Amino acid sequence: MAWTGSIVALHTAPRSFLPMKSMDSLDLIEGVGVKGDRYASENGFYSDRPEEGRQITLFELETLTALKRDYGIELAADDHRRNVTTINVPLNHLVGERIQIGDCLLEATRLSTPCRHIEQITGQEIFEPLLHRSGLHARILRGGTIRVDDTITLARKA
Amino acid sequence: MAKSIHRVSVTLTDVTPLASDIKLFRLADPDGWDLPAFDPGAHIDLHLPSGTTRQYSLCGDAADRSCYEIAVKHEDAGRGGSKEAHGLKPGAELLVSLPRNLLPLVSTQPVVIIAGGIGITPFVPMLAQMSRTNQSYALHYASRHDDAPFAQALKSTHPDNVVIYPNDTEQRLDIALIIAELPENAHLYCCGPNRMIDDVIAQTQHMKDRVHIEYFGGTIDPAQKSYDVHLARSGRTIGVQKGQTMLEALRAADIEVPASCEGGICMDCKTRFTAGEPEHRDIMMPKSERGQFLTPCVSGCLGKEITLDL
Numbered sequence: 242m243a244w245t246g247s248i249v250a251l252h253t254a255p256r257s258f259l260p261m262k263s264m265d266s267l268d269l270i271e272g273v274g275v276k277g278d279r280y281a282s283e284n285g286f287y288s289d290r291p292e293e294g295r296q297i298t299l300f301e302l303e304t305l306t307a308l309k310r311d312y313g314i315e316l317a318a319d320d321h322r323r324n325v326t327t328i329n330v331p332l333n334h335l336v337g338e339r340i341q342i343g344d345c346l347l348e349a350t351r352l353s354t355p356c357r358h359i360e361q362i363t364g365q366e367i368f369e370p371l372l373h374r375s376g377l378h379a380r381i382l383r384g385g386t387i388r389v390d391d392t393i394t395l396a397r398k399a
Numbered sequence: 400m401a402k403s404i405h406r407v408s409v410t411l412t413d414v415t416p417l418a419s420d421i422k423l424f425r426l427a428d429p430d431g432w433d434l435p436a437f438d439p440g441a442h443i444d445l446h447l448p449s450g451t452t453r454q455y456s457l458c459g460d461a462a463d464r465s466c467y468e469i470a471v472k473h474e475d476a477g478r479g480g481s482k483e484a485h486g487l488k489p490g491a492e493l494l495v496s497l498p499r500n501l502l503p504l505v506s507t508q509p510v511v512i513i514a515g516g517i518g519i520t521p522f523v524p525m526l527a528q529m530s531r532t533n534q535s536y537a538l539h540y541a542s543r544h545d546d547a548p549f550a551q552a553l554k555s556t557h558p559d560n561v562v563i564y565p566n567d568t569e570q571r572l573d574i575a576l577i578i579a580e581l582p583e584n585a586h587l588y589c590c591g592p593n594r595m596i597d598d599v600i601a602q603t604q605h606m607k608d609r610v611h612i613e614y615f616g617g618t619i620d621p622a623q624k625s626y627d628v629h630l631a632r633s634g635r636t637i638g639v640q641k642g643q644t645m646l647e648a649l650r651a652a653d654i655e656v657p658a659s660c661e662g663g664i665c666m667d668c669k670t671r672f673t674a675g676e677p678e679h680r681d682i683m684m685p686k687s688e689r690g691q692f693l694t695p696c697v698s699g700c701l702g703k704e705i706t707l708d709l
Contacts (some may be wrong), residue, residue, distance in 0.1 A: 255432060256404075258406070259407070259428065259432050260435060260464075262433075285404060286404055286405065287404075361497055362435065
């Protein structure tokens with residue numbers, strides 16, 4: 242499957258429930274997470290259920306378009322609460338694969354699942370519409386800085 | 400005790416006296432991050448260091464994401480929450496819930512508000528919003544305080560929309576007259592002492608869903624009649640008087656029931672019932688449990704008696 246995608250938005254928040262803030266770049270720390278993000282500092286809503294493969298999260302811009310088209314739901318890039326919003330990246334097909342973004346290397350660990358927590362925060366009933374398209378969890382194999390508009394490609398496995 | 404990751408962490412940045420027994424508390428993110436948004440009329444649960452949880456209306460401007468403001472009246476005869484809150488000092492680290500709104504503001508119709516005392520709090524952000532959106536609104540605000548909270552600021556910001564009824568003047572708040580002069584299709588909001596709320600409810604039956612009431616603490620239904628609670632295990636019978644919650648009646652009879660929010664939210668006091676028909680007034684219990692459990696802090700009784708598995 243040949244594809245080349247890119248980053249359309251980057252977001253982070255330092256603690257659970259706080260609104261996600263749009264960033265031009267994010268610093269990824271190998272084996273830890275996104276610098277300043279709630280899951281790197283164990284301040285996330287699910288930090289009491291540690292998960293080594295949840296160091297960074299990604300979400301497709303195409304899903305936001307589909308939610309609007311199929312359900313009339315207006316969800317913005319800062320509402321889905323994942324760190325990286327992508328375009329032209331088939332996230333659902335990448336579990337077990339490695340992803341290159343600039344100098345950074347990620348390993349996709351599992352599909353994200355929607356949660357009622359996000360309904361609490363957004364006030365919108367989006368749990369069911371997000372089933373099977375709620376993004377991707379990944380581990381950071383090589384850290385560095387990622388920026389909006391960076392190219393995303395599939396990396397060769399070691 | 401709630402985990403910090405399951406609540407919003409805030410720092411108490413300012414404590415300002417609003418009246419002789421009322422303080423304004425300003426809560427902000429420890430690092431100055433924006434706080435979760437709220438709509439006018441919303442409230443938060445404040446988790447006090449002792450583990451007690453109390454609900455307070457947000458009385459700051461909803462457009463200001465940098466802080467939450469709550470006003471707390473010291474209740475000498477209260478359950479202790481306001482006393483503990485009044486002892487808090489700036490710098491205290493606290494947990495609060497996400498804002499919840501059980502008193503949403505209608506967006507287009509004219510709005511008339513009747514407020515008494517500390518019952519003014521949910522309406523302060525409503526006035527700011529309606530002023531910004533050019534919605535038609537009027538506030539009638541009665542207070543026994545000479546220094547009624549927010550009165551001067553509201554009068555100066557909304558001079559044509561706010562009428563203050565101080566305790567020491569001849570001008571009395573006439574609920575019947577206000578209702579008689581309501582604009583067509585107006586929505587009426589009220590929060591204040593139970594007597595004021597009783598009056599408003601009694602005179603607005605014809606308005607149906609155009610009347611919006613917020614109770615202090617949200618616990619007592621003024622229409623609730625007295626009833627008996629039978630305790631299946633101990634064989635005792637406890638009377639619940641009009642104006643009293645089931646939890647208060649149980650406590651008065653030295654029956655310990657764990658409770659925290661006392662507003663039908665935390666479910667700490669959830670208790671099984673085995674006979675009778677409760678009137679559920681909580682906002683959290685799943686429908687699947689409502690046939691077996693009730694929350695003594697807010698639940699009423701639709702008949703003359705109910706039996707608890709205690």
